[in-house]
Amino acid sequence: MSVDVDEPGWEVDPDDEWGVAVIATVGRQLKLRREAVGMRAAEFGAAVGYGEDLVYKVEGGKRIPRQEYLEQADEVLGAGGLIAATWEDVKKVRYPKRVRELGKLEAKAAEIGVYECNSVHGLLQTPEHARALIEAAQPTYSPDDVERMVAARLARQSVFERDPVPSLHFVLEEAPLRRRVGGTMVWHQQLERLLEVGRMKGVTFQIMPTDTDAHPGLDGRIELLKFPDGSAVGRSDGLFSGRPVFDPKQLRILELQFGTIRAQALPPRESLDFVEKLRGET
Structure with missing residues (x-):
């Protein structure tokens, strides 16, 4: 089932400089890998079960990705575990x-x-x-x-x-x-x-x-x-x-x-x- 709307609690805290940097870096990696395999955002979103708008938010560093999102993205993009591994840093940003x-x-x-x-x-x-x-x-x-x-x-x-x-x-x-x-x-x-x-x-x-x-x-x-x-x-x-x-x-x-x-x-x-x-x- 596709996730089309933001759920509470997954927005990036703008006052947390380290957190903003982590999520921006992860989002940039996701975007570069998606573009490298020639997938459009909508196509990628369908593959990982997210709406196109949320894909853009994650890639733009505006939304904290869930662990399942990173694991599915890793598999779809053939990242060999590199994207899934970013959860270790992402989960620390989950809290203020x-x-x-x-x-x-x-x-x-x-x-x-x-x-x-x-x-x-x-x-x-x-x-x-x-x-x-x-x-x-x-x-x-x-x-x-x-x-x-x-x-x-x-x-x-x-x-x-x-x-x-x-x-x-x-x-x-x-x-x-x-x-x-x-x-x-x-x-x-x-x-x-x-x-x-x-x-x-x-x-x-x-x-x-x-x-x-x-x-x-x-x-x-x-x-x-x-x-x-x-x-x-x-x-x-x-x-x-x-x-x-x-x-x-x-x-x-x-x-x-x-x-x-x-x-x-x-x-x-x-x-x-x-x-x-x-x-x-x-």
Whole structure:
């Protein structure tokens, strides 16, 4: 069946210079090979199952090609695997630049510590919860951007599938967990996901009750990533202008804050009991 219209989430991010360059290069290679074998765009599109307009968009670097498109193009054009191999670079462009860079860091970290005050952290979100949050943004995102951002957020969750699994520490505030983002069913599924992750090996999951005393996280999110070589990076909404920090002295401040937050939060077992009770309030 021919694909004649753009699907959400496959547009090139114009602010991602590296991504634009990759897709333009792949598109140019496809066009040169197609012309070299004497195929018109419409004829080639019919052979790979795409409409002529989408063929021109891919070749012009305006649309990210799917893996199946590249594999079929490789076969039709007799490229011997060279076109299909470009998917290794193309798939990295599938996600927005800032999220891709964060995902790279998370993918390398041996330990991840997160305190989140205003929402469920991205590593813990269900697809439906993530979509509801992104669609609520003002100004609104286009359908393409929404789908790209949801896909990018979910891609980061591959951190749970690593072997060995990194040490993961999450502290979430109680208040955002009570907000029924996306409706009761989506909210219920999100609570179930928190319980699932909280029971995983290597994961420490804690809840900060609303009725607790003041703590260092009231200024916003705190993130700490530690790597196998002993290096680390951290970020806090309330310190160092919210920028990532690598300096050991600054990192120690973030570690002190995060340690204090963990000490004030409910212990892991009580936190899971808390979420179970909250889920039962539906």
